[in-house]
Amino acid sequence: MQLNLDLDSITHNARTVRELCTAFERTAVAVIKSAYAVPEIISSIRQGGIEQFMAGSIAAGLILQISGSKATGLLGLTPVNRAPEVVRIFTRSAQTELSGILAIDRAAREIGMIHGVVLCVEAGDLREGLNIEELPEFVTNVEALSFGSVSLAGIMVNYGCLRTVLPDAQAIARTALAVSSAIKGTRLTRDDVSIGGSIVIPMLALGAVPPIFGSVRSGEALLLGSVPGAFEAGDCGLRSTMRLCGRILEIRTKWDSHHCSARRRALLDFGDLHTDVRAIRPLLPGSFVADWSTEYTILDVTEVNANLQHDDEIEFSLSYSAMIRAMSCAGVPKAFL
The missing domain is CATH 3.20.20.10 (Alanine racemase)
Structure with missing residues (x-):
């Protein structure tokens, strides 16, 4: 990450x-x-x-x-x-x-x-x-x-x-x-x-x-x-500034009893310990956050039109609360570009 x-x-x-x-x-x-x-x-x-x-x-x-x-x-x-x-x-x-x-x-x-x-x-x-x-x-x-x-x-x-x-x-x-x-x-x-x-x-x-x-x-x-609550990056000429990048540690198709179907799931190398997972959004079309723990985030990639592999990188946009937690966590490497 x-x-x-x-x-x-x-x-x-x-x-x-x-x-x-x-x-x-x-x-x-x-x-x-x-x-x-x-x-x-x-x-x-x-x-x-x-x-x-x-x-x-x-x-x-x-x-x-x-x-x-x-x-x-x-x-x-x-x-x-x-x-x-x-x-x-x-x-x-x-x-x-x-x-x-x-x-x-x-x-x-x-x-x-x-x-x-x-x-x-x-x-x-x-x-x-x-x-x-x-x-x-x-x-x-x-x-x-x-x-x-x-x-x-x-x-x-x-x-x-x-x-x-x-x-x-x-x-x-x-x-x-x-x-x-x-x-x-x-x-x-x-x-x-x-x-x-x-x-x-x-x-x-x-x-x-x-x-x-x-x-x-x-x-x-x-x-x-x-801007919180109502506006996205780009309003008033503002630019998005941060991306959280996670790496795939495991990718497999597993039976999901909630959806009553087999789902393709990617296990990523960050969790709620590193950021506010509820307040991030994957930039990979067709994917969504299915679940998470303190150490991992599980991304549902069943509908993704790409051949994802182990160790591939996936980017996320962050809300303010997610940014605050990621910046505060010593376990999250920061790159100033």
Whole structure:
């Protein structure tokens, strides 16, 4: 098995997203998760003209620092006991709980720094974030702490970041209105307000992203050239970037009691340990994933019009979850092409 990454296509996707954001007077921000925080990918994104990065975790922030691309801030929420690490590595971080903000304030005061708090607001996708009704109170609370070691540095919104829940246009419009109201009387401008989720990219192309959001965060659109839930690679000029290649370890015709027929089955050299098998698709016409274990994937090739042999290679496209697991697994060799 091997995961092939097309770095030129990642650069193309970064350039496409940056140019789209520039056309709509937005700033493009790349989201880097620890699974794909590798120098080759970070460099390819920078070559596409994106210079601002948000880290999905403390680990991703450290790798960004090592690569010379310091993260603009920490996107992922962290436990209170890791506040000292957060303030040492990042100048700002996402927060949704007052106790977490107070922990950041204490940690920043201990090292004589001012740390920026970015309030995360939930737009209806039921992930992390303040309810819009809570936003004014939290803005007031953080502003009241501004004489200490934290300051209100921005507001961020996630959109379409869970598998099954997608906020509608009315929800995002209500959120935009609440954010616009909340920042009145503060030092924040639209440049300090961001919206994230790769599904925002085609929305932006349609002019459907409210103007209060001055920057757009994306990860999947850059890394895979796809948009979760609704769009395939190629929309908005994005390119597919990754292929998982599996080798045939065994190929035989066996009786399948489920289909009540003899089926040609190819046993491949990867399984659920290596990627999210539920979220991959074979590129070989006529084939489909019939079953899998931790170590193997079984491909039904009964309808394939080709003379497949032992040790032949078969390519698969990946969804975001499959890519994350494959990139995270040390047992999956990576080839940067």
